[in-house]
Amino acid sequence: MKELTHPTIAHYDREAVGFRDSTRNHDVSGNYAAFLEAIEAQAPFTVLDFGCGPGRDLRYFTSLGHRAVGLDGSAAFVDMARADTGCEVLQQDFIALDLPTEHFDGVFANASLFHVPQPGLPNVLSQLHRCLKTRGVLFTSNPHGDDQQGFSGTRYGCYYTLETWRQLLSSAGFEELHHYFRPPGLPRAQQPWLASVWRKL
Numbered sequence: 001m002k003e004l005t006h007p008t009i010a011h012y013d014r015e016a017v018g019f020r021d022s023t024r025n026h027d028v029s030g031n032y033a034a035f036l037e038a039i040e041a042q043a044p045f046t047v048l049d050f051g052c053g054p055g056r057d058l059r060y061f062t063s064l065g066h067r068a069v070g071l072d073g074s075a076a077f078v079d080m081a082r083a084d085t086g087c088e089v090l091q092q093d094f095i096a097l098d099l100p101t102e103h104f105d106g107v108f109a110n111a112s113l114f115h116v117p118q119p120g121l122p123n124v125l126s127q128l129h130r131c132l133k134t135r136g137v138l139f140t141s142n143p144h145g146d147d148q149q150g151f152s153g154t155r156y157g158c159y160y161t162l163e164t165w166r167q168l169l170s171s172a173g174f175e176e177l178h179h180y181f182r183p184p185g186l187p188r189a190q191q192p193w194l195a196s197v198w199r200k201l
Contacts, residue, residue, distance in 0.1 A: 016076035035139035051112020055081030114142035125172035174198035
């Protein structure tokens with residue numbers, strides 16, 4: 001599977017500055033709200049930003065007083081996120097995770113899990129389930145499709161239907177709270193992103 005993940009990581013290492021500049025002002029406020037409102041623990045929360053990139057979302061969570069830890073496979077992103085936020089940021093390939101058990105109130109996986117090769121996804125979801133506290137929350141947002149997978153340029157992605165995504169998350173021990181398609185207010189054909197919120201059973 002490293003033959004699938006390493007080209008993706010290398011892409012983000014090469015394009016880190018451009019990616020940071022082009023996504024810095026993306027409006028993901030709806031995703032933040034869906035994630036944070038579902039967490040039942042008492043604030044401040046301990047959250048893992050899974051696929052944190054250059055640190056935009058880490059900065060937001062810490063601005064609210066939460067304890068945020070980042071994780072990314074790209075060394076360039078990890079350096080950027082550490083420098084920009086002062087947060088702990090782990091450099092780990094998604095298919096080779098080493099996470100503490102029952103440590104986080106929530107995992108925020110915004111535009112990241114679709115890069116996990118399909119054969120490795122059940123194990124990754126199991127690792128995320130294990131790192132969450134009881135009734136912890138997993139937020140995911142991924143481009144959806146018809147269960148196709150493959151390279152787009154030098155980045156590998158899997159594009160699941162809602163039904164398949166539900167099966168994968170349910171099999172990993174998560175209960176769906178709700179889902180929505182993004183951007184809001186557009187016809188479904190113009191909403192490429194599927195966001196969903198899950199609770200650890």
